[in-house]
Every structure is written in structure tokens, then in C-alpha cells.
Amino acid sequence: MSAPAGAAVEGRVTGPVTSGRARPTGPARRALAYLPTVVAVLACLAVLSRYGTPVPVAVAFLLYLGLMVALPGTLVWRAVRGDQVSFTEDVALGSAVGLAVQVLLALALAPFGLSGWSWVWAPVAVALTALHPRLRRVWSRPTASPGSALGAWVQAGAVVAAAVWLGATAMANNMIAYVDGSGPWSRGVPVTAYVDLPFHHAIASGVMDHFPLVYPYLYDEPLRYHLFVYEHLAGAAAVTGIDLTWLVYRLDPLPLVALGIVLAGVLARRLSGIPAAAPLAAAVVTLSAAVPVYGWIDYPFQNPGFLHFATYRSPTQTFGIPLFLAAVTVTVMLVRDERRGWRGRAGLLATFAVLALAAGGSKSTFLPVLVCGLLLALAVSLLLRDRRWRMSAGLTAGATACFAFVAVVLLGGAAGSLTIAPLNLVHSFALTQQVADPALTSHRVLMLGLGLVSWLLAGAGVVLLATRRTMRDPALWLVVGVAVAGVCGSLLTSANGLSQLYFLYAAWPVLGVLSAWGLAAAVRRAPRAGMALVTGALLAGAVVLRLVQSLDGPEAPERIVPLIPLRALGTPWLMLLAMCLVLACAAAGARLVRRRPGGLPPVTVALVVLVGLLVGGSLAQRSEEVVAAARAVVGGTPGSPEGWPVPRDGALAALLVRDTAAADDVVATNAHCYGPPEACDARHFWVAALTERRVLLEGWAYPEGFRPGQTRTSPFWDQERYAHNEAVFTDPSQDAVDLLADRYGVRWLLVDRTISVEDPALARYATLVHETDGAAVYRID
Numbered sequence: 001m002s003a004p005a006g007a008a009v010e011g012r013v014t015g016p017v018t019s020g021r022a023r024p025t026g027p028a029r030r031a032l033a034y035l036p037t038v039v040a041v042l043a044c045l046a047v048l049s050r051y052g053t054p055v056p057v058a059v060a061f062l063l064y065l066g067l068m069v070a071l072p073g074t075l076v077w078r079a080v081r082g083d084q085v086s087f088t089e090d091v092a093l094g095s096a097v098g099l100a101v102q103v104l105l106a107l108a109l110a111p112f113g114l115s116g117w118s119w120v121w122a123p124v125a126v127a128l129t130a131l132h133p134r135l136r137r138v139w140s141r142p143t144a145s146p147g148s149a150l151g152a153w154v155q156a157g158a159v160v161a162a163a164v165w166l167g168a169t170a171m172a173n174n175m176i177a178y179v180d181g182s183g184p185w186s187r188g189v190p191v192t193a194y195v196d197l198p199f200h201h202a203i204a205s206g207v208m209d210h211f212p213l214v215y216p217y218l219y220d221e222p223l224r225y226h227l228f229v230y231e232h233l234a235g236a237a238a239v240t241g242i243d244l245t246w247l248v249y250r251l252d253p254l255p256l257v258a259l260g261i262v263l264a265g266v267l268a269r270r271l272s273g274i275p276a277a278a279p280l281a282a283a284v285v286t287l288s289a290a291v292p293v294y295g296w297i298d299y300p301f302q303n304p305g306f307l308h309f310a311t312y313r314s315p316t317q318t319f320g321i322p323l324f325l326a327a328v329t330v331t332v333m334l335v336r337d338e339r340r341g342w343r344g345r346a347g348l349l350a351t352f353a354v355l356a357l358a359a360g361g362s363k364s365t366f367l368p369v370l371v372c373g374l375l376l377a378l379a380v381s382l383l384l385r386d387r388r389w390r391m392s393a394g395l396t397a398g399a400t401a402c403f404a405f406v407a408v409v410l411l412g413g414a415a416g417s418l419t420i421a422p423l424n425l426v427h428s429f430a431l432t433q434q435v436a437d438p439a440l441t442s443h444r445v446l447m448l449g450l451g452l453v454s455w456l457l458a459g460a461g462v463v464l465l466a467t468r469r470t471m472r473d474p475a476l477w478l479v480v481g482v483a484v485a486g487v488c489g490s491l492l493t494s495a496n497g498l499s500q501l502y503f504l505y506a507a508w509p510v511l512g513v514l515s516a517w518g519l520a521a522a523v524r525r526a527p528r529a530g531m532a533l534v535t536g537a538l539l540a541g542a543v544v545l546r547l548v549q550s551l552d553g554p555e556a557p558e559r560i561v562p563l564i565p566l567r568a569l570g571t572p573w574l575m576l577l578a579m580c581l582v583l584a585c586a587a588a589g590a591r592l593v594r595r596r597p598g599g600l601p602p603v604t605v606a607l608v609v610l611v612g613l614l615v616g617g618s619l620a621q622r623s624e625e626v627v628a629a630a631r632a633v634v635g636g637t638p639g640s641p642e643g644w645p646v647p648r649d650g651a652l653a654a655l656l657v658r659d660t661a662a663a664d665d666v667v668a669t670n671a672h673c674y675g676p677p678e679a680c681d682a683r684h685f686w687v688a689a690l691t692e693r694r695v696l697l698e699g700w701a702y703p704e705g706f707r708p709g710q711t712r713t714s715p716f717w718d719q720e721r722y723a724h725n726e727a728v729f730t731d732p733s734q735d736a737v738d739l740l741a742d743r744y745g746v747r748w749l750l751v752d753r754t755i756s757v758e759d760p761a762l763a764r765y766a767t768l769v770h771e772t773d774g775a776a777v778y779r780i781d
Helices: 026-033 033-051 055-080 087-112 115-133 149-171 197-206 226-239 244-251 252-272 278-289 317-336 343-362 367-381 389-410 430-435 441-465 475-494 501-522 529-554 566-594 600-633 648-659 685-693 720-729 734-744 760-763
Strands: 176-180 187-190 666-668 746-752 767-771 775-779
Touching: 026 033, 026 149, 026 501, 026 566, 026 746, 033 055, 033 252, 033 430, 033 767, 055 087, 055 115, 055 244, 055 252, 087 115, 087 343, 115 149, 115 529, 149 252, 149 278, 149 600, 176 244, 176 648, 187 226, 187 389, 187 441, 187 600, 197 226, 197 244, 197 685, 226 244, 226 343, 244 252, 244 767, 252 278, 252 317, 252 430, 252 475, 252 501, 252 529, 278 501, 278 529, 317 343, 317 367, 317 389, 317 475, 317 501, 343 367, 343 600, 367 389, 367 475, 367 501, 430 441, 430 566, 441 475, 441 501, 441 566, 441 600, 501 529, 501 600, 529 566, 529 600, 648 666, 648 685, 648 746, 648 775, 666 685, 666 734, 685 746, 720 734, 720 746
Parallel strands: 666 746
Antiparallel strands: 176 187, 746 775, 767 775
16 A cells, blocks of 8 residues: 555665765764754753853753653653654654653642652653563664754754744843752742743742642632643652752743754654655744834734744743644644554554643643644545545544643633634734724735735745645645634634734744645755755745845835825835746746756746745744844843843742741732832732742732733732731731731741831731841741
8 A cells, every 4th residue: 555645755775875975884973963963952051051050950951851751752652653754753752742741640640749749650661661572672773764964953953043042032131140059959030030930930839739729829719721831840840859940931941942843843754754844844933934024114913933922931832832743743643544443543542632632731722723723634534535534533523622621621611811803913913003003994904914924925835735646635734724723713812912822823833844845845856956946045035035125115104094005015025026936937947948857847946946935035034033142142242121120139038938938838928019009010920939839919910811800900809818918017916917827827928128118016926037128038926
């Protein structure tokens, strides 16, 4: 039976291959094969060190990921995967499996207070595969083609580019100060932090010790959130002893982003069966963004892409992306497989369930777009009378069940602030606000059309897949459905803080994968010349876009309501298309003149160049940002704080409470808001984060999303508790202190004196254990 369309078919070398140049053999060749990975790891360590992370801390975390996540996960993946493709795929998918198993096991053990033991599965998996005669084969080295050395360097370069971008744009702006300790057990505190990072820190600090789970900064408020990244962070801290500050602010984002980049390449290779598709996908996914054709505005249609503000600020998204890409890869393997029955695919089906559930529990936007992709694959299979429709139907049911579990168990059956609001996102486009009237339907429709073109150019390579064979491939419709669902989900819904964008963020890597698949498939006949052509077209596309921007001028056109400057908005797009068509025709003409046998036909050359130019335009902005980030990292350019300061005295006081208090002790504080009292921003979380204890009442943002009419600037909904909390600091008495201790279990009082100074009489009713100009700590005996 022939292989499914696009399936990976790897040849094996059965005899010696000679050439005019001597090549390393044996151990030396194997060592060189790992050199790109070693260089990427060292570069990532250098970035972490550049932004204050102690090297022993980073190395300890790297060892944890290798021994407790990647190794057992890879062994499990090898036991169930079937066809082998490459060592890179085994490790990447295995790492995703390892992450998923750990967080699901932590959730399952939480009701018994045993979440901290979720790591036990790792040595069990290693021991079982080493001792069981039938499983011992998973330790052998794969013999499938590993891909080219150049491809490995391209993927390593994409990882380094992401690390540099993260360092200069996120780590530099969220500074960490060393406090005490040595080696892997060094401790630090944030100096300034984007307002949501202490929130993530607080949730991670509380998932191990209390069940049912609660928002730690609100004492007993039920936690309704996609929380798997916090299980992952808490598990890493419990096993390694690494301070959560380092994990949240420094260590965890980088390897997760790197894993997502590699898994984008793994998905592209699985779809195309072409090793060159992997590095191409890694580069396009990492560097692509919405095409900004206008010279007078940087991000006219938001800032989607793999590297964007949420890459660092939203650990839920960053943790979910590799799990989601792994789930899509396993789904591709299942919907294509005609050779084995349901029983023969039991291991892959179980892996799909684990990855899909873990991705959905990491970010609730992933499973809806996966279900939509599966529904499209199912519909096309039924239309074509392809017997593989049964697998698509089964996976759709499984993914839907996983989403139901996430919605009911993790989110409490509530949608939070998410509502159906078509085109609400278009209102927030910078271009809409600059030159259009968001209230006019005609203006919104025009902005929508321009935005869609800007977004979808990153996936322009899909047009090269319009062949009879590929159009019958359910995997194509699966990934197309995922991309379409992500775009539509962001445009049809609305949520607080533009969180509907996470639908688009979920689907964005798939656009780059589609382009890589299409370009790699188009140049299959002449891989060397074809990939050189693709590379040249991508680079030329970035240059062409910058030329268009320079011709467009630096000043924004004036808006004339109800008219908008159509000529000013349309001319840059026409210039971009005209330049791309001219270059594509020139490339086709050059191919026609040369007439070398065995090469690509002129029409194919024209299409590849045109698509490469358009996709290359989506790389221009992010590529320049990476170059600027590299200069900042090397040049030591200081960061620009992007959030609120964390007072050092208060942070040290919080660490004192953490070191002294029992796990069940409750803390009360006078710190609740940022900004003036009349416009209180209740996203204040660093007390819960750094004490790693429940706080009676700190901030109250995010749970308010489940209460109609409440916002993060609304007064706290339980005014009785608020009054009890404040009375201890402003009008202390024995009754007030006893009330907090007896009713709420409060044992510690942390005063942030940069906000307000407590009444000196408090010392009569509670023991002052720590005092500085900026903070004080009292114990209730």
C-alpha cells in the first residue's frame, strides 16, 4: 500500500557514499551533529546570565528539564509513535509528552495533597523501559534520516533569535535583583514587573498546598483558570529547589519558546515528508508577523506572531503552544494512517488525549481551534468518501470531551469575560483608530479586509498545496481549519484585555507551517536549487517591504469622516504586489532562458518566488526587531521598566514571612491597588507571590470577570471583609486582631509603608518581628 499523501518517507543509506571532500565519520560526525544544539543552549544561557540569572540556577533547571521531562517523555513517545522520523522529533515530541504527563498527574494528585509527588512518574518510566524486555528497544538510536546540517543550524539560529528577542524586550524590562543563597538555591526578587507577572507567580506558589484551589491573593476565592503551567512551575520548584522568581521571570519562557519553534519544524516535516521543511518552518514561524506595509505606523493590525508581548507576559500561552503543536502533529499522524486499526493505534490515541487535554488546560483557546480543524477534515473526508473519516470523527469527539473537561472542571462552567462580538477586535486596530471611524460599518469592513491580508500573507505558501493529491489529504484540511478557526475566533469574540487575540496566537504557527510545507513541496524536484530560490525570495521579500515602507512616507494621512484616505491605504499594497510580480516574472524568465534539464519549470519558479516574496514580507518587522535586540544584548542597553515597581523593603519582608510562616498561615496586608485610590487598579499580587501564602485580601482582579458588572477598578465586592482587613491597620484593637485570627486564620500582617503607614497602636496587639522604612511584619500570637 502506498504511503498517505505527504507522509514522511525516509530512505536509509545501504552503502558508502563518497564525494570529493572528506567528511567526519563515526563519533566525530555524531558529535558535530549536536553542535548546533550545543551552540543554541550556550547562547540561551548567555542571554539568561546577561539579565541577571545565576548560571548554576539556569544549569539546574536545564538538568531538570532533561532528566525529569525530556528523557522519560522521549522514552514514552518512542514506545507509541510507530514510524520514526528523526532524533529531533523524538526529543521534541517526547518533551511535550513529558510536560503533559507531569501536569495531568499533578492535577490528579491534588485532591489528596500529593501534587508534589507528580515527578515520580519520570524515574518509573525510565526504569520500566530499561527493565522490560519489549520496551528496551526505545533506548536505541533512531536510524531515520536526521536532515541536513544546514537545517540544524537554521533551527538553532531561530532559537537563538527568539532568546535574544526575549532578553532585550522582556527580561530587560522586568528586572530581578539577587537577594541571598548560592548555587541553584540563589534567591531573587523582582524590581519592576509587568502587572500580570506577580499574578502568575502567586498562582504557581499556591497550587501545591491547597485544595480546592484558590486565588492565593483572595484567601478562599475558588480558582477558575487554565492552570497547568502553574502545576508545571510548582513541580519544577519542588523538585529542584529553584526559587519561583527565577522560574517565572527568567527560566521557564525560554525553553518553552525553543520547544515550540522545534515542534513547528516537526509538524512541517510530518506534513510534507521533506526534511528541509523543518528549518524553513522554524524560521518562518519565529520571525513572521502581520505585514506592516505603511511607513508611518508600526503595527497597524495588532501584533500577532510567535514572538509577541504575550510570549513573556502570558505563561499560559507560552506553555500551551508546544503542547498544542505536539497535539496537532499526533493528530496528523492519526488522520492519515490507513494501515492500522483502532487497537493498533491505541498508544497514539492515548498520547493525543494527553496532549490535547494538557494544551486545553494550559490555555482554553487551543482546543476550540483544534476541534474546528478536525471538523473540517471530517467534512472533507466524508465529501471525498475517504474511509479515514472515522478517525477524524473519533478525534473530534475526543477533543470535544477534553474541552468539556476544561470548561467544567478548570473553568467552573463559566466563560468569564468572553462574549460573541463580531469585529470588535477591528476597533482596536491602530490603523482603525488612526484613519477610520470604528462606528461606521464600511470602515470596519475595510479595516477587516486589510487586516486579513496582512495576517494571512504569513501563510501564503498554502496556495502551492493546491494539487489533486494534496487536496485529498485530511491533514491539509486539519491545519487549514486550525488556521481559519484561529483567525475567525479572534474576530468574532470579545474579552477583557483583548484576550480574544489568543485564538489568533494559537493558530499563528500553523500559518508558517503551511507556508513551509507549500514551499518545500514545490521545490521537491530540485531541492538544492529550490531551497536557495526560496531563501533568496524570503530575503528579497523583507527588502521589498522595507522599500515600500520607505516610499510610503513617515506621516499618517488625515482622516476625513465619513470618508477615509483610500488612496493612501491602498497604494502601498499595490506597490508591494507590483514589485513582487515583477521579481517573480523576472525569475521565471531567467529560468526559461537557462533551460537546464531536471530543474523547476518556469511557472513553478514564478509561483515559488511570488509566495516567498509575500511570506518574506511578513518576516521584515520581526527580523529588524531581532537585530535591534541583539545589539541591545551585546551593547548592554538598559531596559525600560514596563510595569509597576516592587518595593525592595516590601519584597524582603515578604521573603521573611515565607521563611517563617507555616504552609496554612494566612497573611493580611494593606496593599491592594496601583494608581490613585479613586482609580484603583486591583492587579496587586506581589505579596501573595513572594510570601507564597494565602492573603486575606490583596488585589481582586480577574475573579471579577465572573461577576457581571464588575471590573478591575470596581470596589471589592465583599465590603465586610474589606472593612475587617483595613481596621487592623488603620484603627487597631484587640477585637479587630482577634477577628482576623479567629474567622480567617490570619497569623501575619505585612505592611507596605510606601502605600500607608500602620497605626502605631498595632504593636500592642500583635508582635512586631521586622521593620524597615518601607515595610513592617507583625505576627499574631
